[in-house]
Amino acid sequence: MSTTKYFVHPQALLESTQVGEGSRIWAFSHVLPGARIGAEANICDHVFIENDVVVGNRVTVKCGVQLWDGVTLEDDVFIGPNVTFSNDPAPRSKHKPEAPLRTLVRAGASIGSNATIRPGITIGPGALVMDGAVVTRDVPSNAIVTGNPAHITGYRDTPHLALAGSLSSDAALPQLQARGAALHKLPKIVDLRGALSFGEIGAHLPFTPQRFFMVYDVPTKEVRGEHAHKACHQFLVCVKGSVGIVVDDGERRDELLLDSAQLGLHIPPMVWGIQYQFSSDAVLLVLASDCYAADDYIRNYDEFLAAVRGAGNGH
Template sequence: MTQTNPAPEGVQVHPMALLETPHVGAGSRVWAFCHVLPGARIGRDANLCDHVFIENDVVLGDRVTVKCGVQLWDGVRIEDDVFIGPNVTFSNDPFPRSKQRPERFVETRVRAGASIGSGATIRPGVTIGAGALVSDGAVVTRDVPPNAIVAGNPAYITGYANTPEVTLPGPGLAVSQAGAAVPELQARGARLHRLPKIVDLRGALSFGEIGAHLPFTPERFFMVYDVPSREVRGEHAHRACHQFLVCVKGSLGIVVDDGERRDQVTLDSPQLGLHIPPMVWGIQYQFSPDAVLLVLASDRYEAGDYIRNYDEFLAEVRGGAKA
């Protein structure tokens, strides 16, 4: 195999590679038996390992690693600092036919800093969010949220990257014990609250009072229940509305994210409340089959108060920090 054109300046190309595109950034390395077609665009400091094939309408950002046995087809967009493990499979046509080329291939995007483990399969048209991790062998059929860790077939969320799980003083009765403190959270403004518990022969009662436990006066409440355990709820922030969450039955996981720091909390007792202030991204997942989540809100429903896109959330958070 011989190089048809001189290698771009500053690019290392193995003698047994075929690099047809001139659009390769300095510091990139193209190893043996790679074939890169003329229209592809490769960023700086990329590492294309043995037996990688890249079609024309493919864009790779800077510092991307593509391990052995990967094919990147037309429509694939890989942003900066992405890792693609060996034998990951991409596709770009949800209904392929021999010798029938669609007018436009479906675009599949892997956002900055994401990683895809070996042998994973990525269906056409999905977006893998920034910082996400696709585990080895996963079959990704839907978009993966930013920072999510997914596994299985079909892939489902098992956790969130760089998100420490807050250690609570034990489930159930332990949170009501005298002197049992709840830990502080890293996410700006988010806070756990220990709620009282009263027990007698008639049963147990837990309550909260405005001012003493609730940091705002509720204008609305809603409940979430009958959620399939693998499904994710929430995934949004509010511009003005405060929320107070109590799991009155069962358990679920909550991620709070201020754009810089994240925490994961397990709510598994009606004696524990979580205050999520405005401009903190919240995610609800890992519901137990019997979970019932009560949410108290400081404001009535207003569609314009919701931020449902994580990139938009980050832009508003950073814009507010600069103001």
């Protein structure tokens, strides 16, 4: 009586002994001896897995995928049909690199069919790579990327706030889910000479600015921000054009479009901020509560999450 706690199709070739309970290896797949596969993984037909590969728990690898040395798939990753990985940036016949570049697909990320992942790339937790995308650089957490080269088009599980009409009426601006972040309606005065918008400390600005900077001439596909501050408050106004903003408190996220000089966004400390989808004429004004200090920035999302959880535990 077999004591094997995982399934191997009779026409699969499994050479590894490091396979977790409940995993399934389907027909015509070949797993080399050094590979490690977690529990409840699903390795579909015609998949090849090399030696220096780690496949986490509950991972799905669909048909026609090759996982070469240096690839790690964390828990709950989905790899669609015919996704292509590589581990050598400049391959030549009979010239094997001393060590493969490491490619990491973080927990909960999904990669759609026929996507190509260049070597040495990290796909962030929860990210989504759309079908056929060519990923040439790291993908941030929860980002949705598409195209060749792949660029960010949105963020998963992030409500997009509809602000149309709220500035031209007496209706209150919508509340944000991200802890402490808030929208502010700024006055607008129009006469024959043009339009004027302003903000006053206390009435509109929730802090006294010590610094300002402007962001402009940003290529449409570029992403800025991607950090949180430990102590600094920021107030963002897009004085011309438009820019997409994501605010994230580690548990909840919001996405909105800043496209009016009447609309201000307050981002408090310990809220992750992202700016992307800049229009070609966008000018973003940022008022800050403190002068620049490099050690006030948290630029790594994992470190941000750890800091948020630590603060929540009273540490």
